[in-house]
Amino acid sequence: MTALIDTPNLADHDGFYEELLATHKGLSEAESQALNAQLVMILANHIGDRTVLSEALALARKTPLG
């Protein structure tokens, strides 16, 4: 049993994906990294559930990476 939702949960995922890319548009590599780091922390604070966050970190750390 996991607390993290890893099945489809976002209605307009294609739209969100496009918006995510658009948000990075025109940024340098370093600025993009900074934006991503801020985004992670903003979302983590919004989620506010330590178990969900730990599971999300573990999922992201699972291979394959990159």
Added chain:
Amino acid sequence: MPYDYQPFPYTAPPGLTAPEPRHKVVIVGAGPIGVAMALELANYGVPSVVLDDNNVVSVGSRAICWSKRSLEILDRLGIGDKSVEKGVTWKVGRTFHRDKEVFNFDLLPEEGHKMPAFVNLQQYYVEEFLVRAALDNDLVDVRFKNEVVEVDQTAEAATVRIETPDGEYSLETEYLIACDGAKSPIREMMGLDFAGELFEERFLIADIEMTADTPSERWFWFEPTFHPGQSALLHKQPDNIYRIDLQLGWDADPVEEKKPEKVIPRIEKVVGHSDFKLDWVSVYTFQCRRLERFVHDRVLFVGDSAHVVSPFGARGGNGGLQDVDNLGWKLAAVLEGRADSGLLETYNTERTYGTDENILNSTRSTRFMTPADGAERLFRDQVLALAAKAPFARSWVNSGRLSVPCVYPVNGADDKALPRVSRPGAVAPDAPMGNGWLLNALGGRMVVLALGCQAPEVAGAEVLTPEITDEIRRRYMGEAEKTVYLIRPDQVIAARWPYVDRTAVEATIEAIWRGE
């Protein structure tokens, strides 16, 4: 005015001419922790000998921030009021990024406690007050210029060999307490591992004397324009002395950086003028380490000999005083035959637990201040950037989480409906009581605190039934009409019940003495 270092007197110890009878307790080290330990034991009627290789107090301010809990402990040792009077009381900390305030905290937002959240007082004053109290106490025998050079132990006793200006002698003792500091020679002599982490960073720590109108607050900067790319701390002490910490980077040369011609221009940039005098300068590298065990049969480790932390959080000296608080009553009971060495083992389990919390917090702060290249730096910098635009990120800015006592994982009964601040394992919160204070009334005894009810006579504890004030209701009762608390001699809450049950209270008392 800079501090006037007066040497304490040396007198030739009796052991030089004839063997001394076996002592109950010998303490190695007359730093703040060793002397506090001796005074705490004296409060329980236990005599001790304190040996120190030196004869002056700490050179330089070193520990300046003394926590509320430390002040409560010092109060029991007779120097609480004096320390508050001499010290600079503060409770607000402000953290800046570049030149903008990003975060602030108030460590004691409520009234009704005898002691303030923190006072700043140079370590040399605290040591002087403690040593003077010890020299006045018949149960404490302080011996300066007595250096311990060898230690040994059997099942019944520990033995130390001591060098003095007049030659060598030996002492035998039922218990030896090593309060010999971060570099603990006793730890070395016993070959004990001091595992942990060194932070590859250097900090310039300076005391300056100047007159200024700055409020009594802790000011911490990340990447200030006056010290680009690094961190800085400014803190007020008594006698117009200010403490300045400047992060220097790992490549800084510690010898060069201590030279006044290097230090003075750096400080001019912090304070914005050159109207100050340098009082003390040192360059430090910080570590977080601890002994695996604090109890080694007849040898007990207390204070920096058992654990060291980086200072951002003031958990070093304050943590050491909490060791003293935890050990005093237990060792006294073992020496009296009231308890067996199982109770001493709880000093080990409880204080390694508290130490781990201190190390965890100190490590997190130091890492935030000195991030490694790569992801650590990326996230650290982005927390600071985010703090300027989102309130949640302000509390993520970590310039030190200041010392608070841990909540011990005790086994006593609990009623979750009662206030969380006074749950079992926590230090009993203070409150006004009559013309005085609850913590003073608790003293260093096992106490049954009966609120809103009459507690029966209980074997092995004194019963206290204070009048129910607003503070006592808020901190101990909540919505309950009656409660019974069992409080240990170190003022830690052992158990609590929403009803009166003499058998349960007595069983818990017996379990405490058995070390359960």
